[in-house]
Amino acid sequence: xxxxxxxxxxxxxxxxxxxxxxxxxxxxxxxxxxxxxxxxxxxxxxxxxxxxxxxxxxxxxxxxxxxxxxxxxxxxxxxxxxxxxxxxxxxxxxxxxxxxxxxxxxxxxxxxxxxxxxxxxxxxxxxxxxxxxxxxxxxxxxxxxxxxxxxxxxxxxxxxxxxxxxxxxxxxxxx
Amino acid sequence: xxxxxxxxxxxxxxxxxxxxxxxxxxxxxxxxxxxxxxxxxxxxxxxxxxxxxxxxxxxxxxxxxxxxxxxxxxxxxxxxxxxxxxxxxxxxxxxxxxxxxxxxxxxxxxxxxxxxxxxxxxxxxxxxxxxxxxxxxxxxxxxxxxxxxxxxxxxxxxxxxxxxxxxxxxxxxxxxxxxxxxxxxxxxxxxxxxxxxxxxxxxxxxxxxxxxxxxxx
Numbered sequence: 001x002x003x004x005x006x007x008x009x010x011x012x013x014x015x016x017x018x019x020x021x022x023x024x025x026x027x028x029x030x031x032x033x034x035x036x037x038x039x040x041x042x043x044x045x046x047x048x049x050x051x052x053x054x055x056x057x058x059x060x061x062x063x064x065x066x067x068x069x070x071x072x073x074x075x076x077x078x079x080x081x082x083x084x085x086x087x088x089x090x091x092x093x094x095x096x097x098x099x100x101x102x103x104x105x106x107x108x109x110x111x112x113x114x115x116x117x118x119x120x121x122x123x124x125x126x127x128x129x130x131x132x133x134x135x136x137x138x139x140x141x142x143x144x145x146x147x148x149x150x151x152x153x154x155x156x157x158x159x160x161x162x163x164x165x166x167x168x169x170x171x172x173x174x175x
Numbered sequence: 176x177x178x179x180x181x182x183x184x185x186x187x188x189x190x191x192x193x194x195x196x197x198x199x200x201x202x203x204x205x206x207x208x209x210x211x212x213x214x215x216x217x218x219x220x221x222x223x224x225x226x227x228x229x230x231x232x233x234x235x236x237x238x239x240x241x242x243x244x245x246x247x248x249x250x251x252x253x254x255x256x257x258x259x260x261x262x263x264x265x266x267x268x269x270x271x272x273x274x275x276x277x278x279x280x281x282x283x284x285x286x287x288x289x290x291x292x293x294x295x296x297x298x299x300x301x302x303x304x305x306x307x308x309x310x311x312x313x314x315x316x317x318x319x320x321x322x323x324x325x326x327x328x329x330x331x332x333x334x335x336x337x338x339x340x341x342x343x344x345x346x347x348x349x350x351x352x353x354x355x356x357x358x359x360x361x362x363x364x365x366x367x368x369x370x371x372x373x374x375x376x377x378x379x380x381x382x383x384x385x386x387x388x389x390x391x392x
Contacts, residue, residue, distance in 0.1 A: 035197030
């Protein structure tokens with residue numbers, strides 16, 4: 001297709017100059033190169049974009065307080081997810097001592113807690129409040145996976161804790 | 176003796192057929208990439224390190240859009256049975272035409288009261304429409320009824336519950352969806368996420384490396 005036969009009529013009468021014969025052959029190698037490059041690109045991009053799924057198992061809701069899991073104060077770390085990608089965390093059971101951190105720095109806090117606590121006692125409580133986003137919850141669950149935390153639970157913050165977060169947010173001017 | 180003359184062949188190869196093949200394949204891949212089922216509801220899910228592929232069979236997908244509205248999608252195979260079951264549980268009657276419409280619709284994004292009108296619409300008509308979503312409030316949790324219908328329609332067969340939420344979804348909406356599942360005694364979900372590489376040097380990274388090494392030996 002790329003070549004076309006060009007017939008030069010030799011007899012055109014006197015005085016008519018012969019046109020120079022130019023090759024009509026086009027080198028298709030670069031075009032082939034480009035074609036295969038694009039093919040490779042499309043193959044790679046189509047296979048990579050498969051969605052993955054993260055497993056989430058929730059506990060059964062029980063009304064009976066005796067069935068609630070007992071958590072040792074010394075081994076617990078509570079992470080409260082607040083507005084504007086901020087995490088409030090405290091050790092044990094005293095929410096008034098909570099400190100503030102973000103999603104990047106929380107890994108080190110979890111790791112430090114993991115190192116300083118016997119594996120059997122370690123328990124992380126995740127409390128996303130009303131202003132947290134779904135992304136925040138997934139990120140923190142992912143963080144549990146990344147840091148290989150065996151025991152964690154996702155529950156709602158108590159009203160006290162929520163008002164404490166709101167007070168901190170107001171004081172800090174978080175919108 | 177005179178040596179036989181060897182005809183000198185040309186070293187240039189005709190690239191035309193190769194070019195044809197390359198572009199044919201290219202066209203095929205471009206078209207195939209577009210034919211992937213278009214998302215009925217546009218959602219940008221968060222990313223996680225999980226490497227499990229989302230199940231594509233026997234699924235019930237609850238999608239939460241960024242304006243906190245809940246939509247439901249399901250495996251086309253179970254659609255007919257789910258609608259029958261829903262009709263029984265909620266005392267609603269569906270005609271054969273309703274059933275056909277339901278099987279053709281991509282997703283459900285309206286309360287029961289508008290369901291019949293909604294499924295009669297064509298996908299092109301639904302696009303760009305402002306949809307109310309499925310109610311998930313504690314007073315009127317219709318998602319609960321849908322889940323219950325799907326479970327009963329499956330008759331004990333395994334059903335994969337997928338939850339796909341946008342980055343911007345507020346936590347209470349997600350919790351309302353979880354509560355709807357919990358009300359049906361379902362506690363295992365798959366959260367649909369984009370994959371992301373495990374951070375180097377983290378605990379999980381070390382664990383994966385150790386497993387990898389153990390496999391080698």
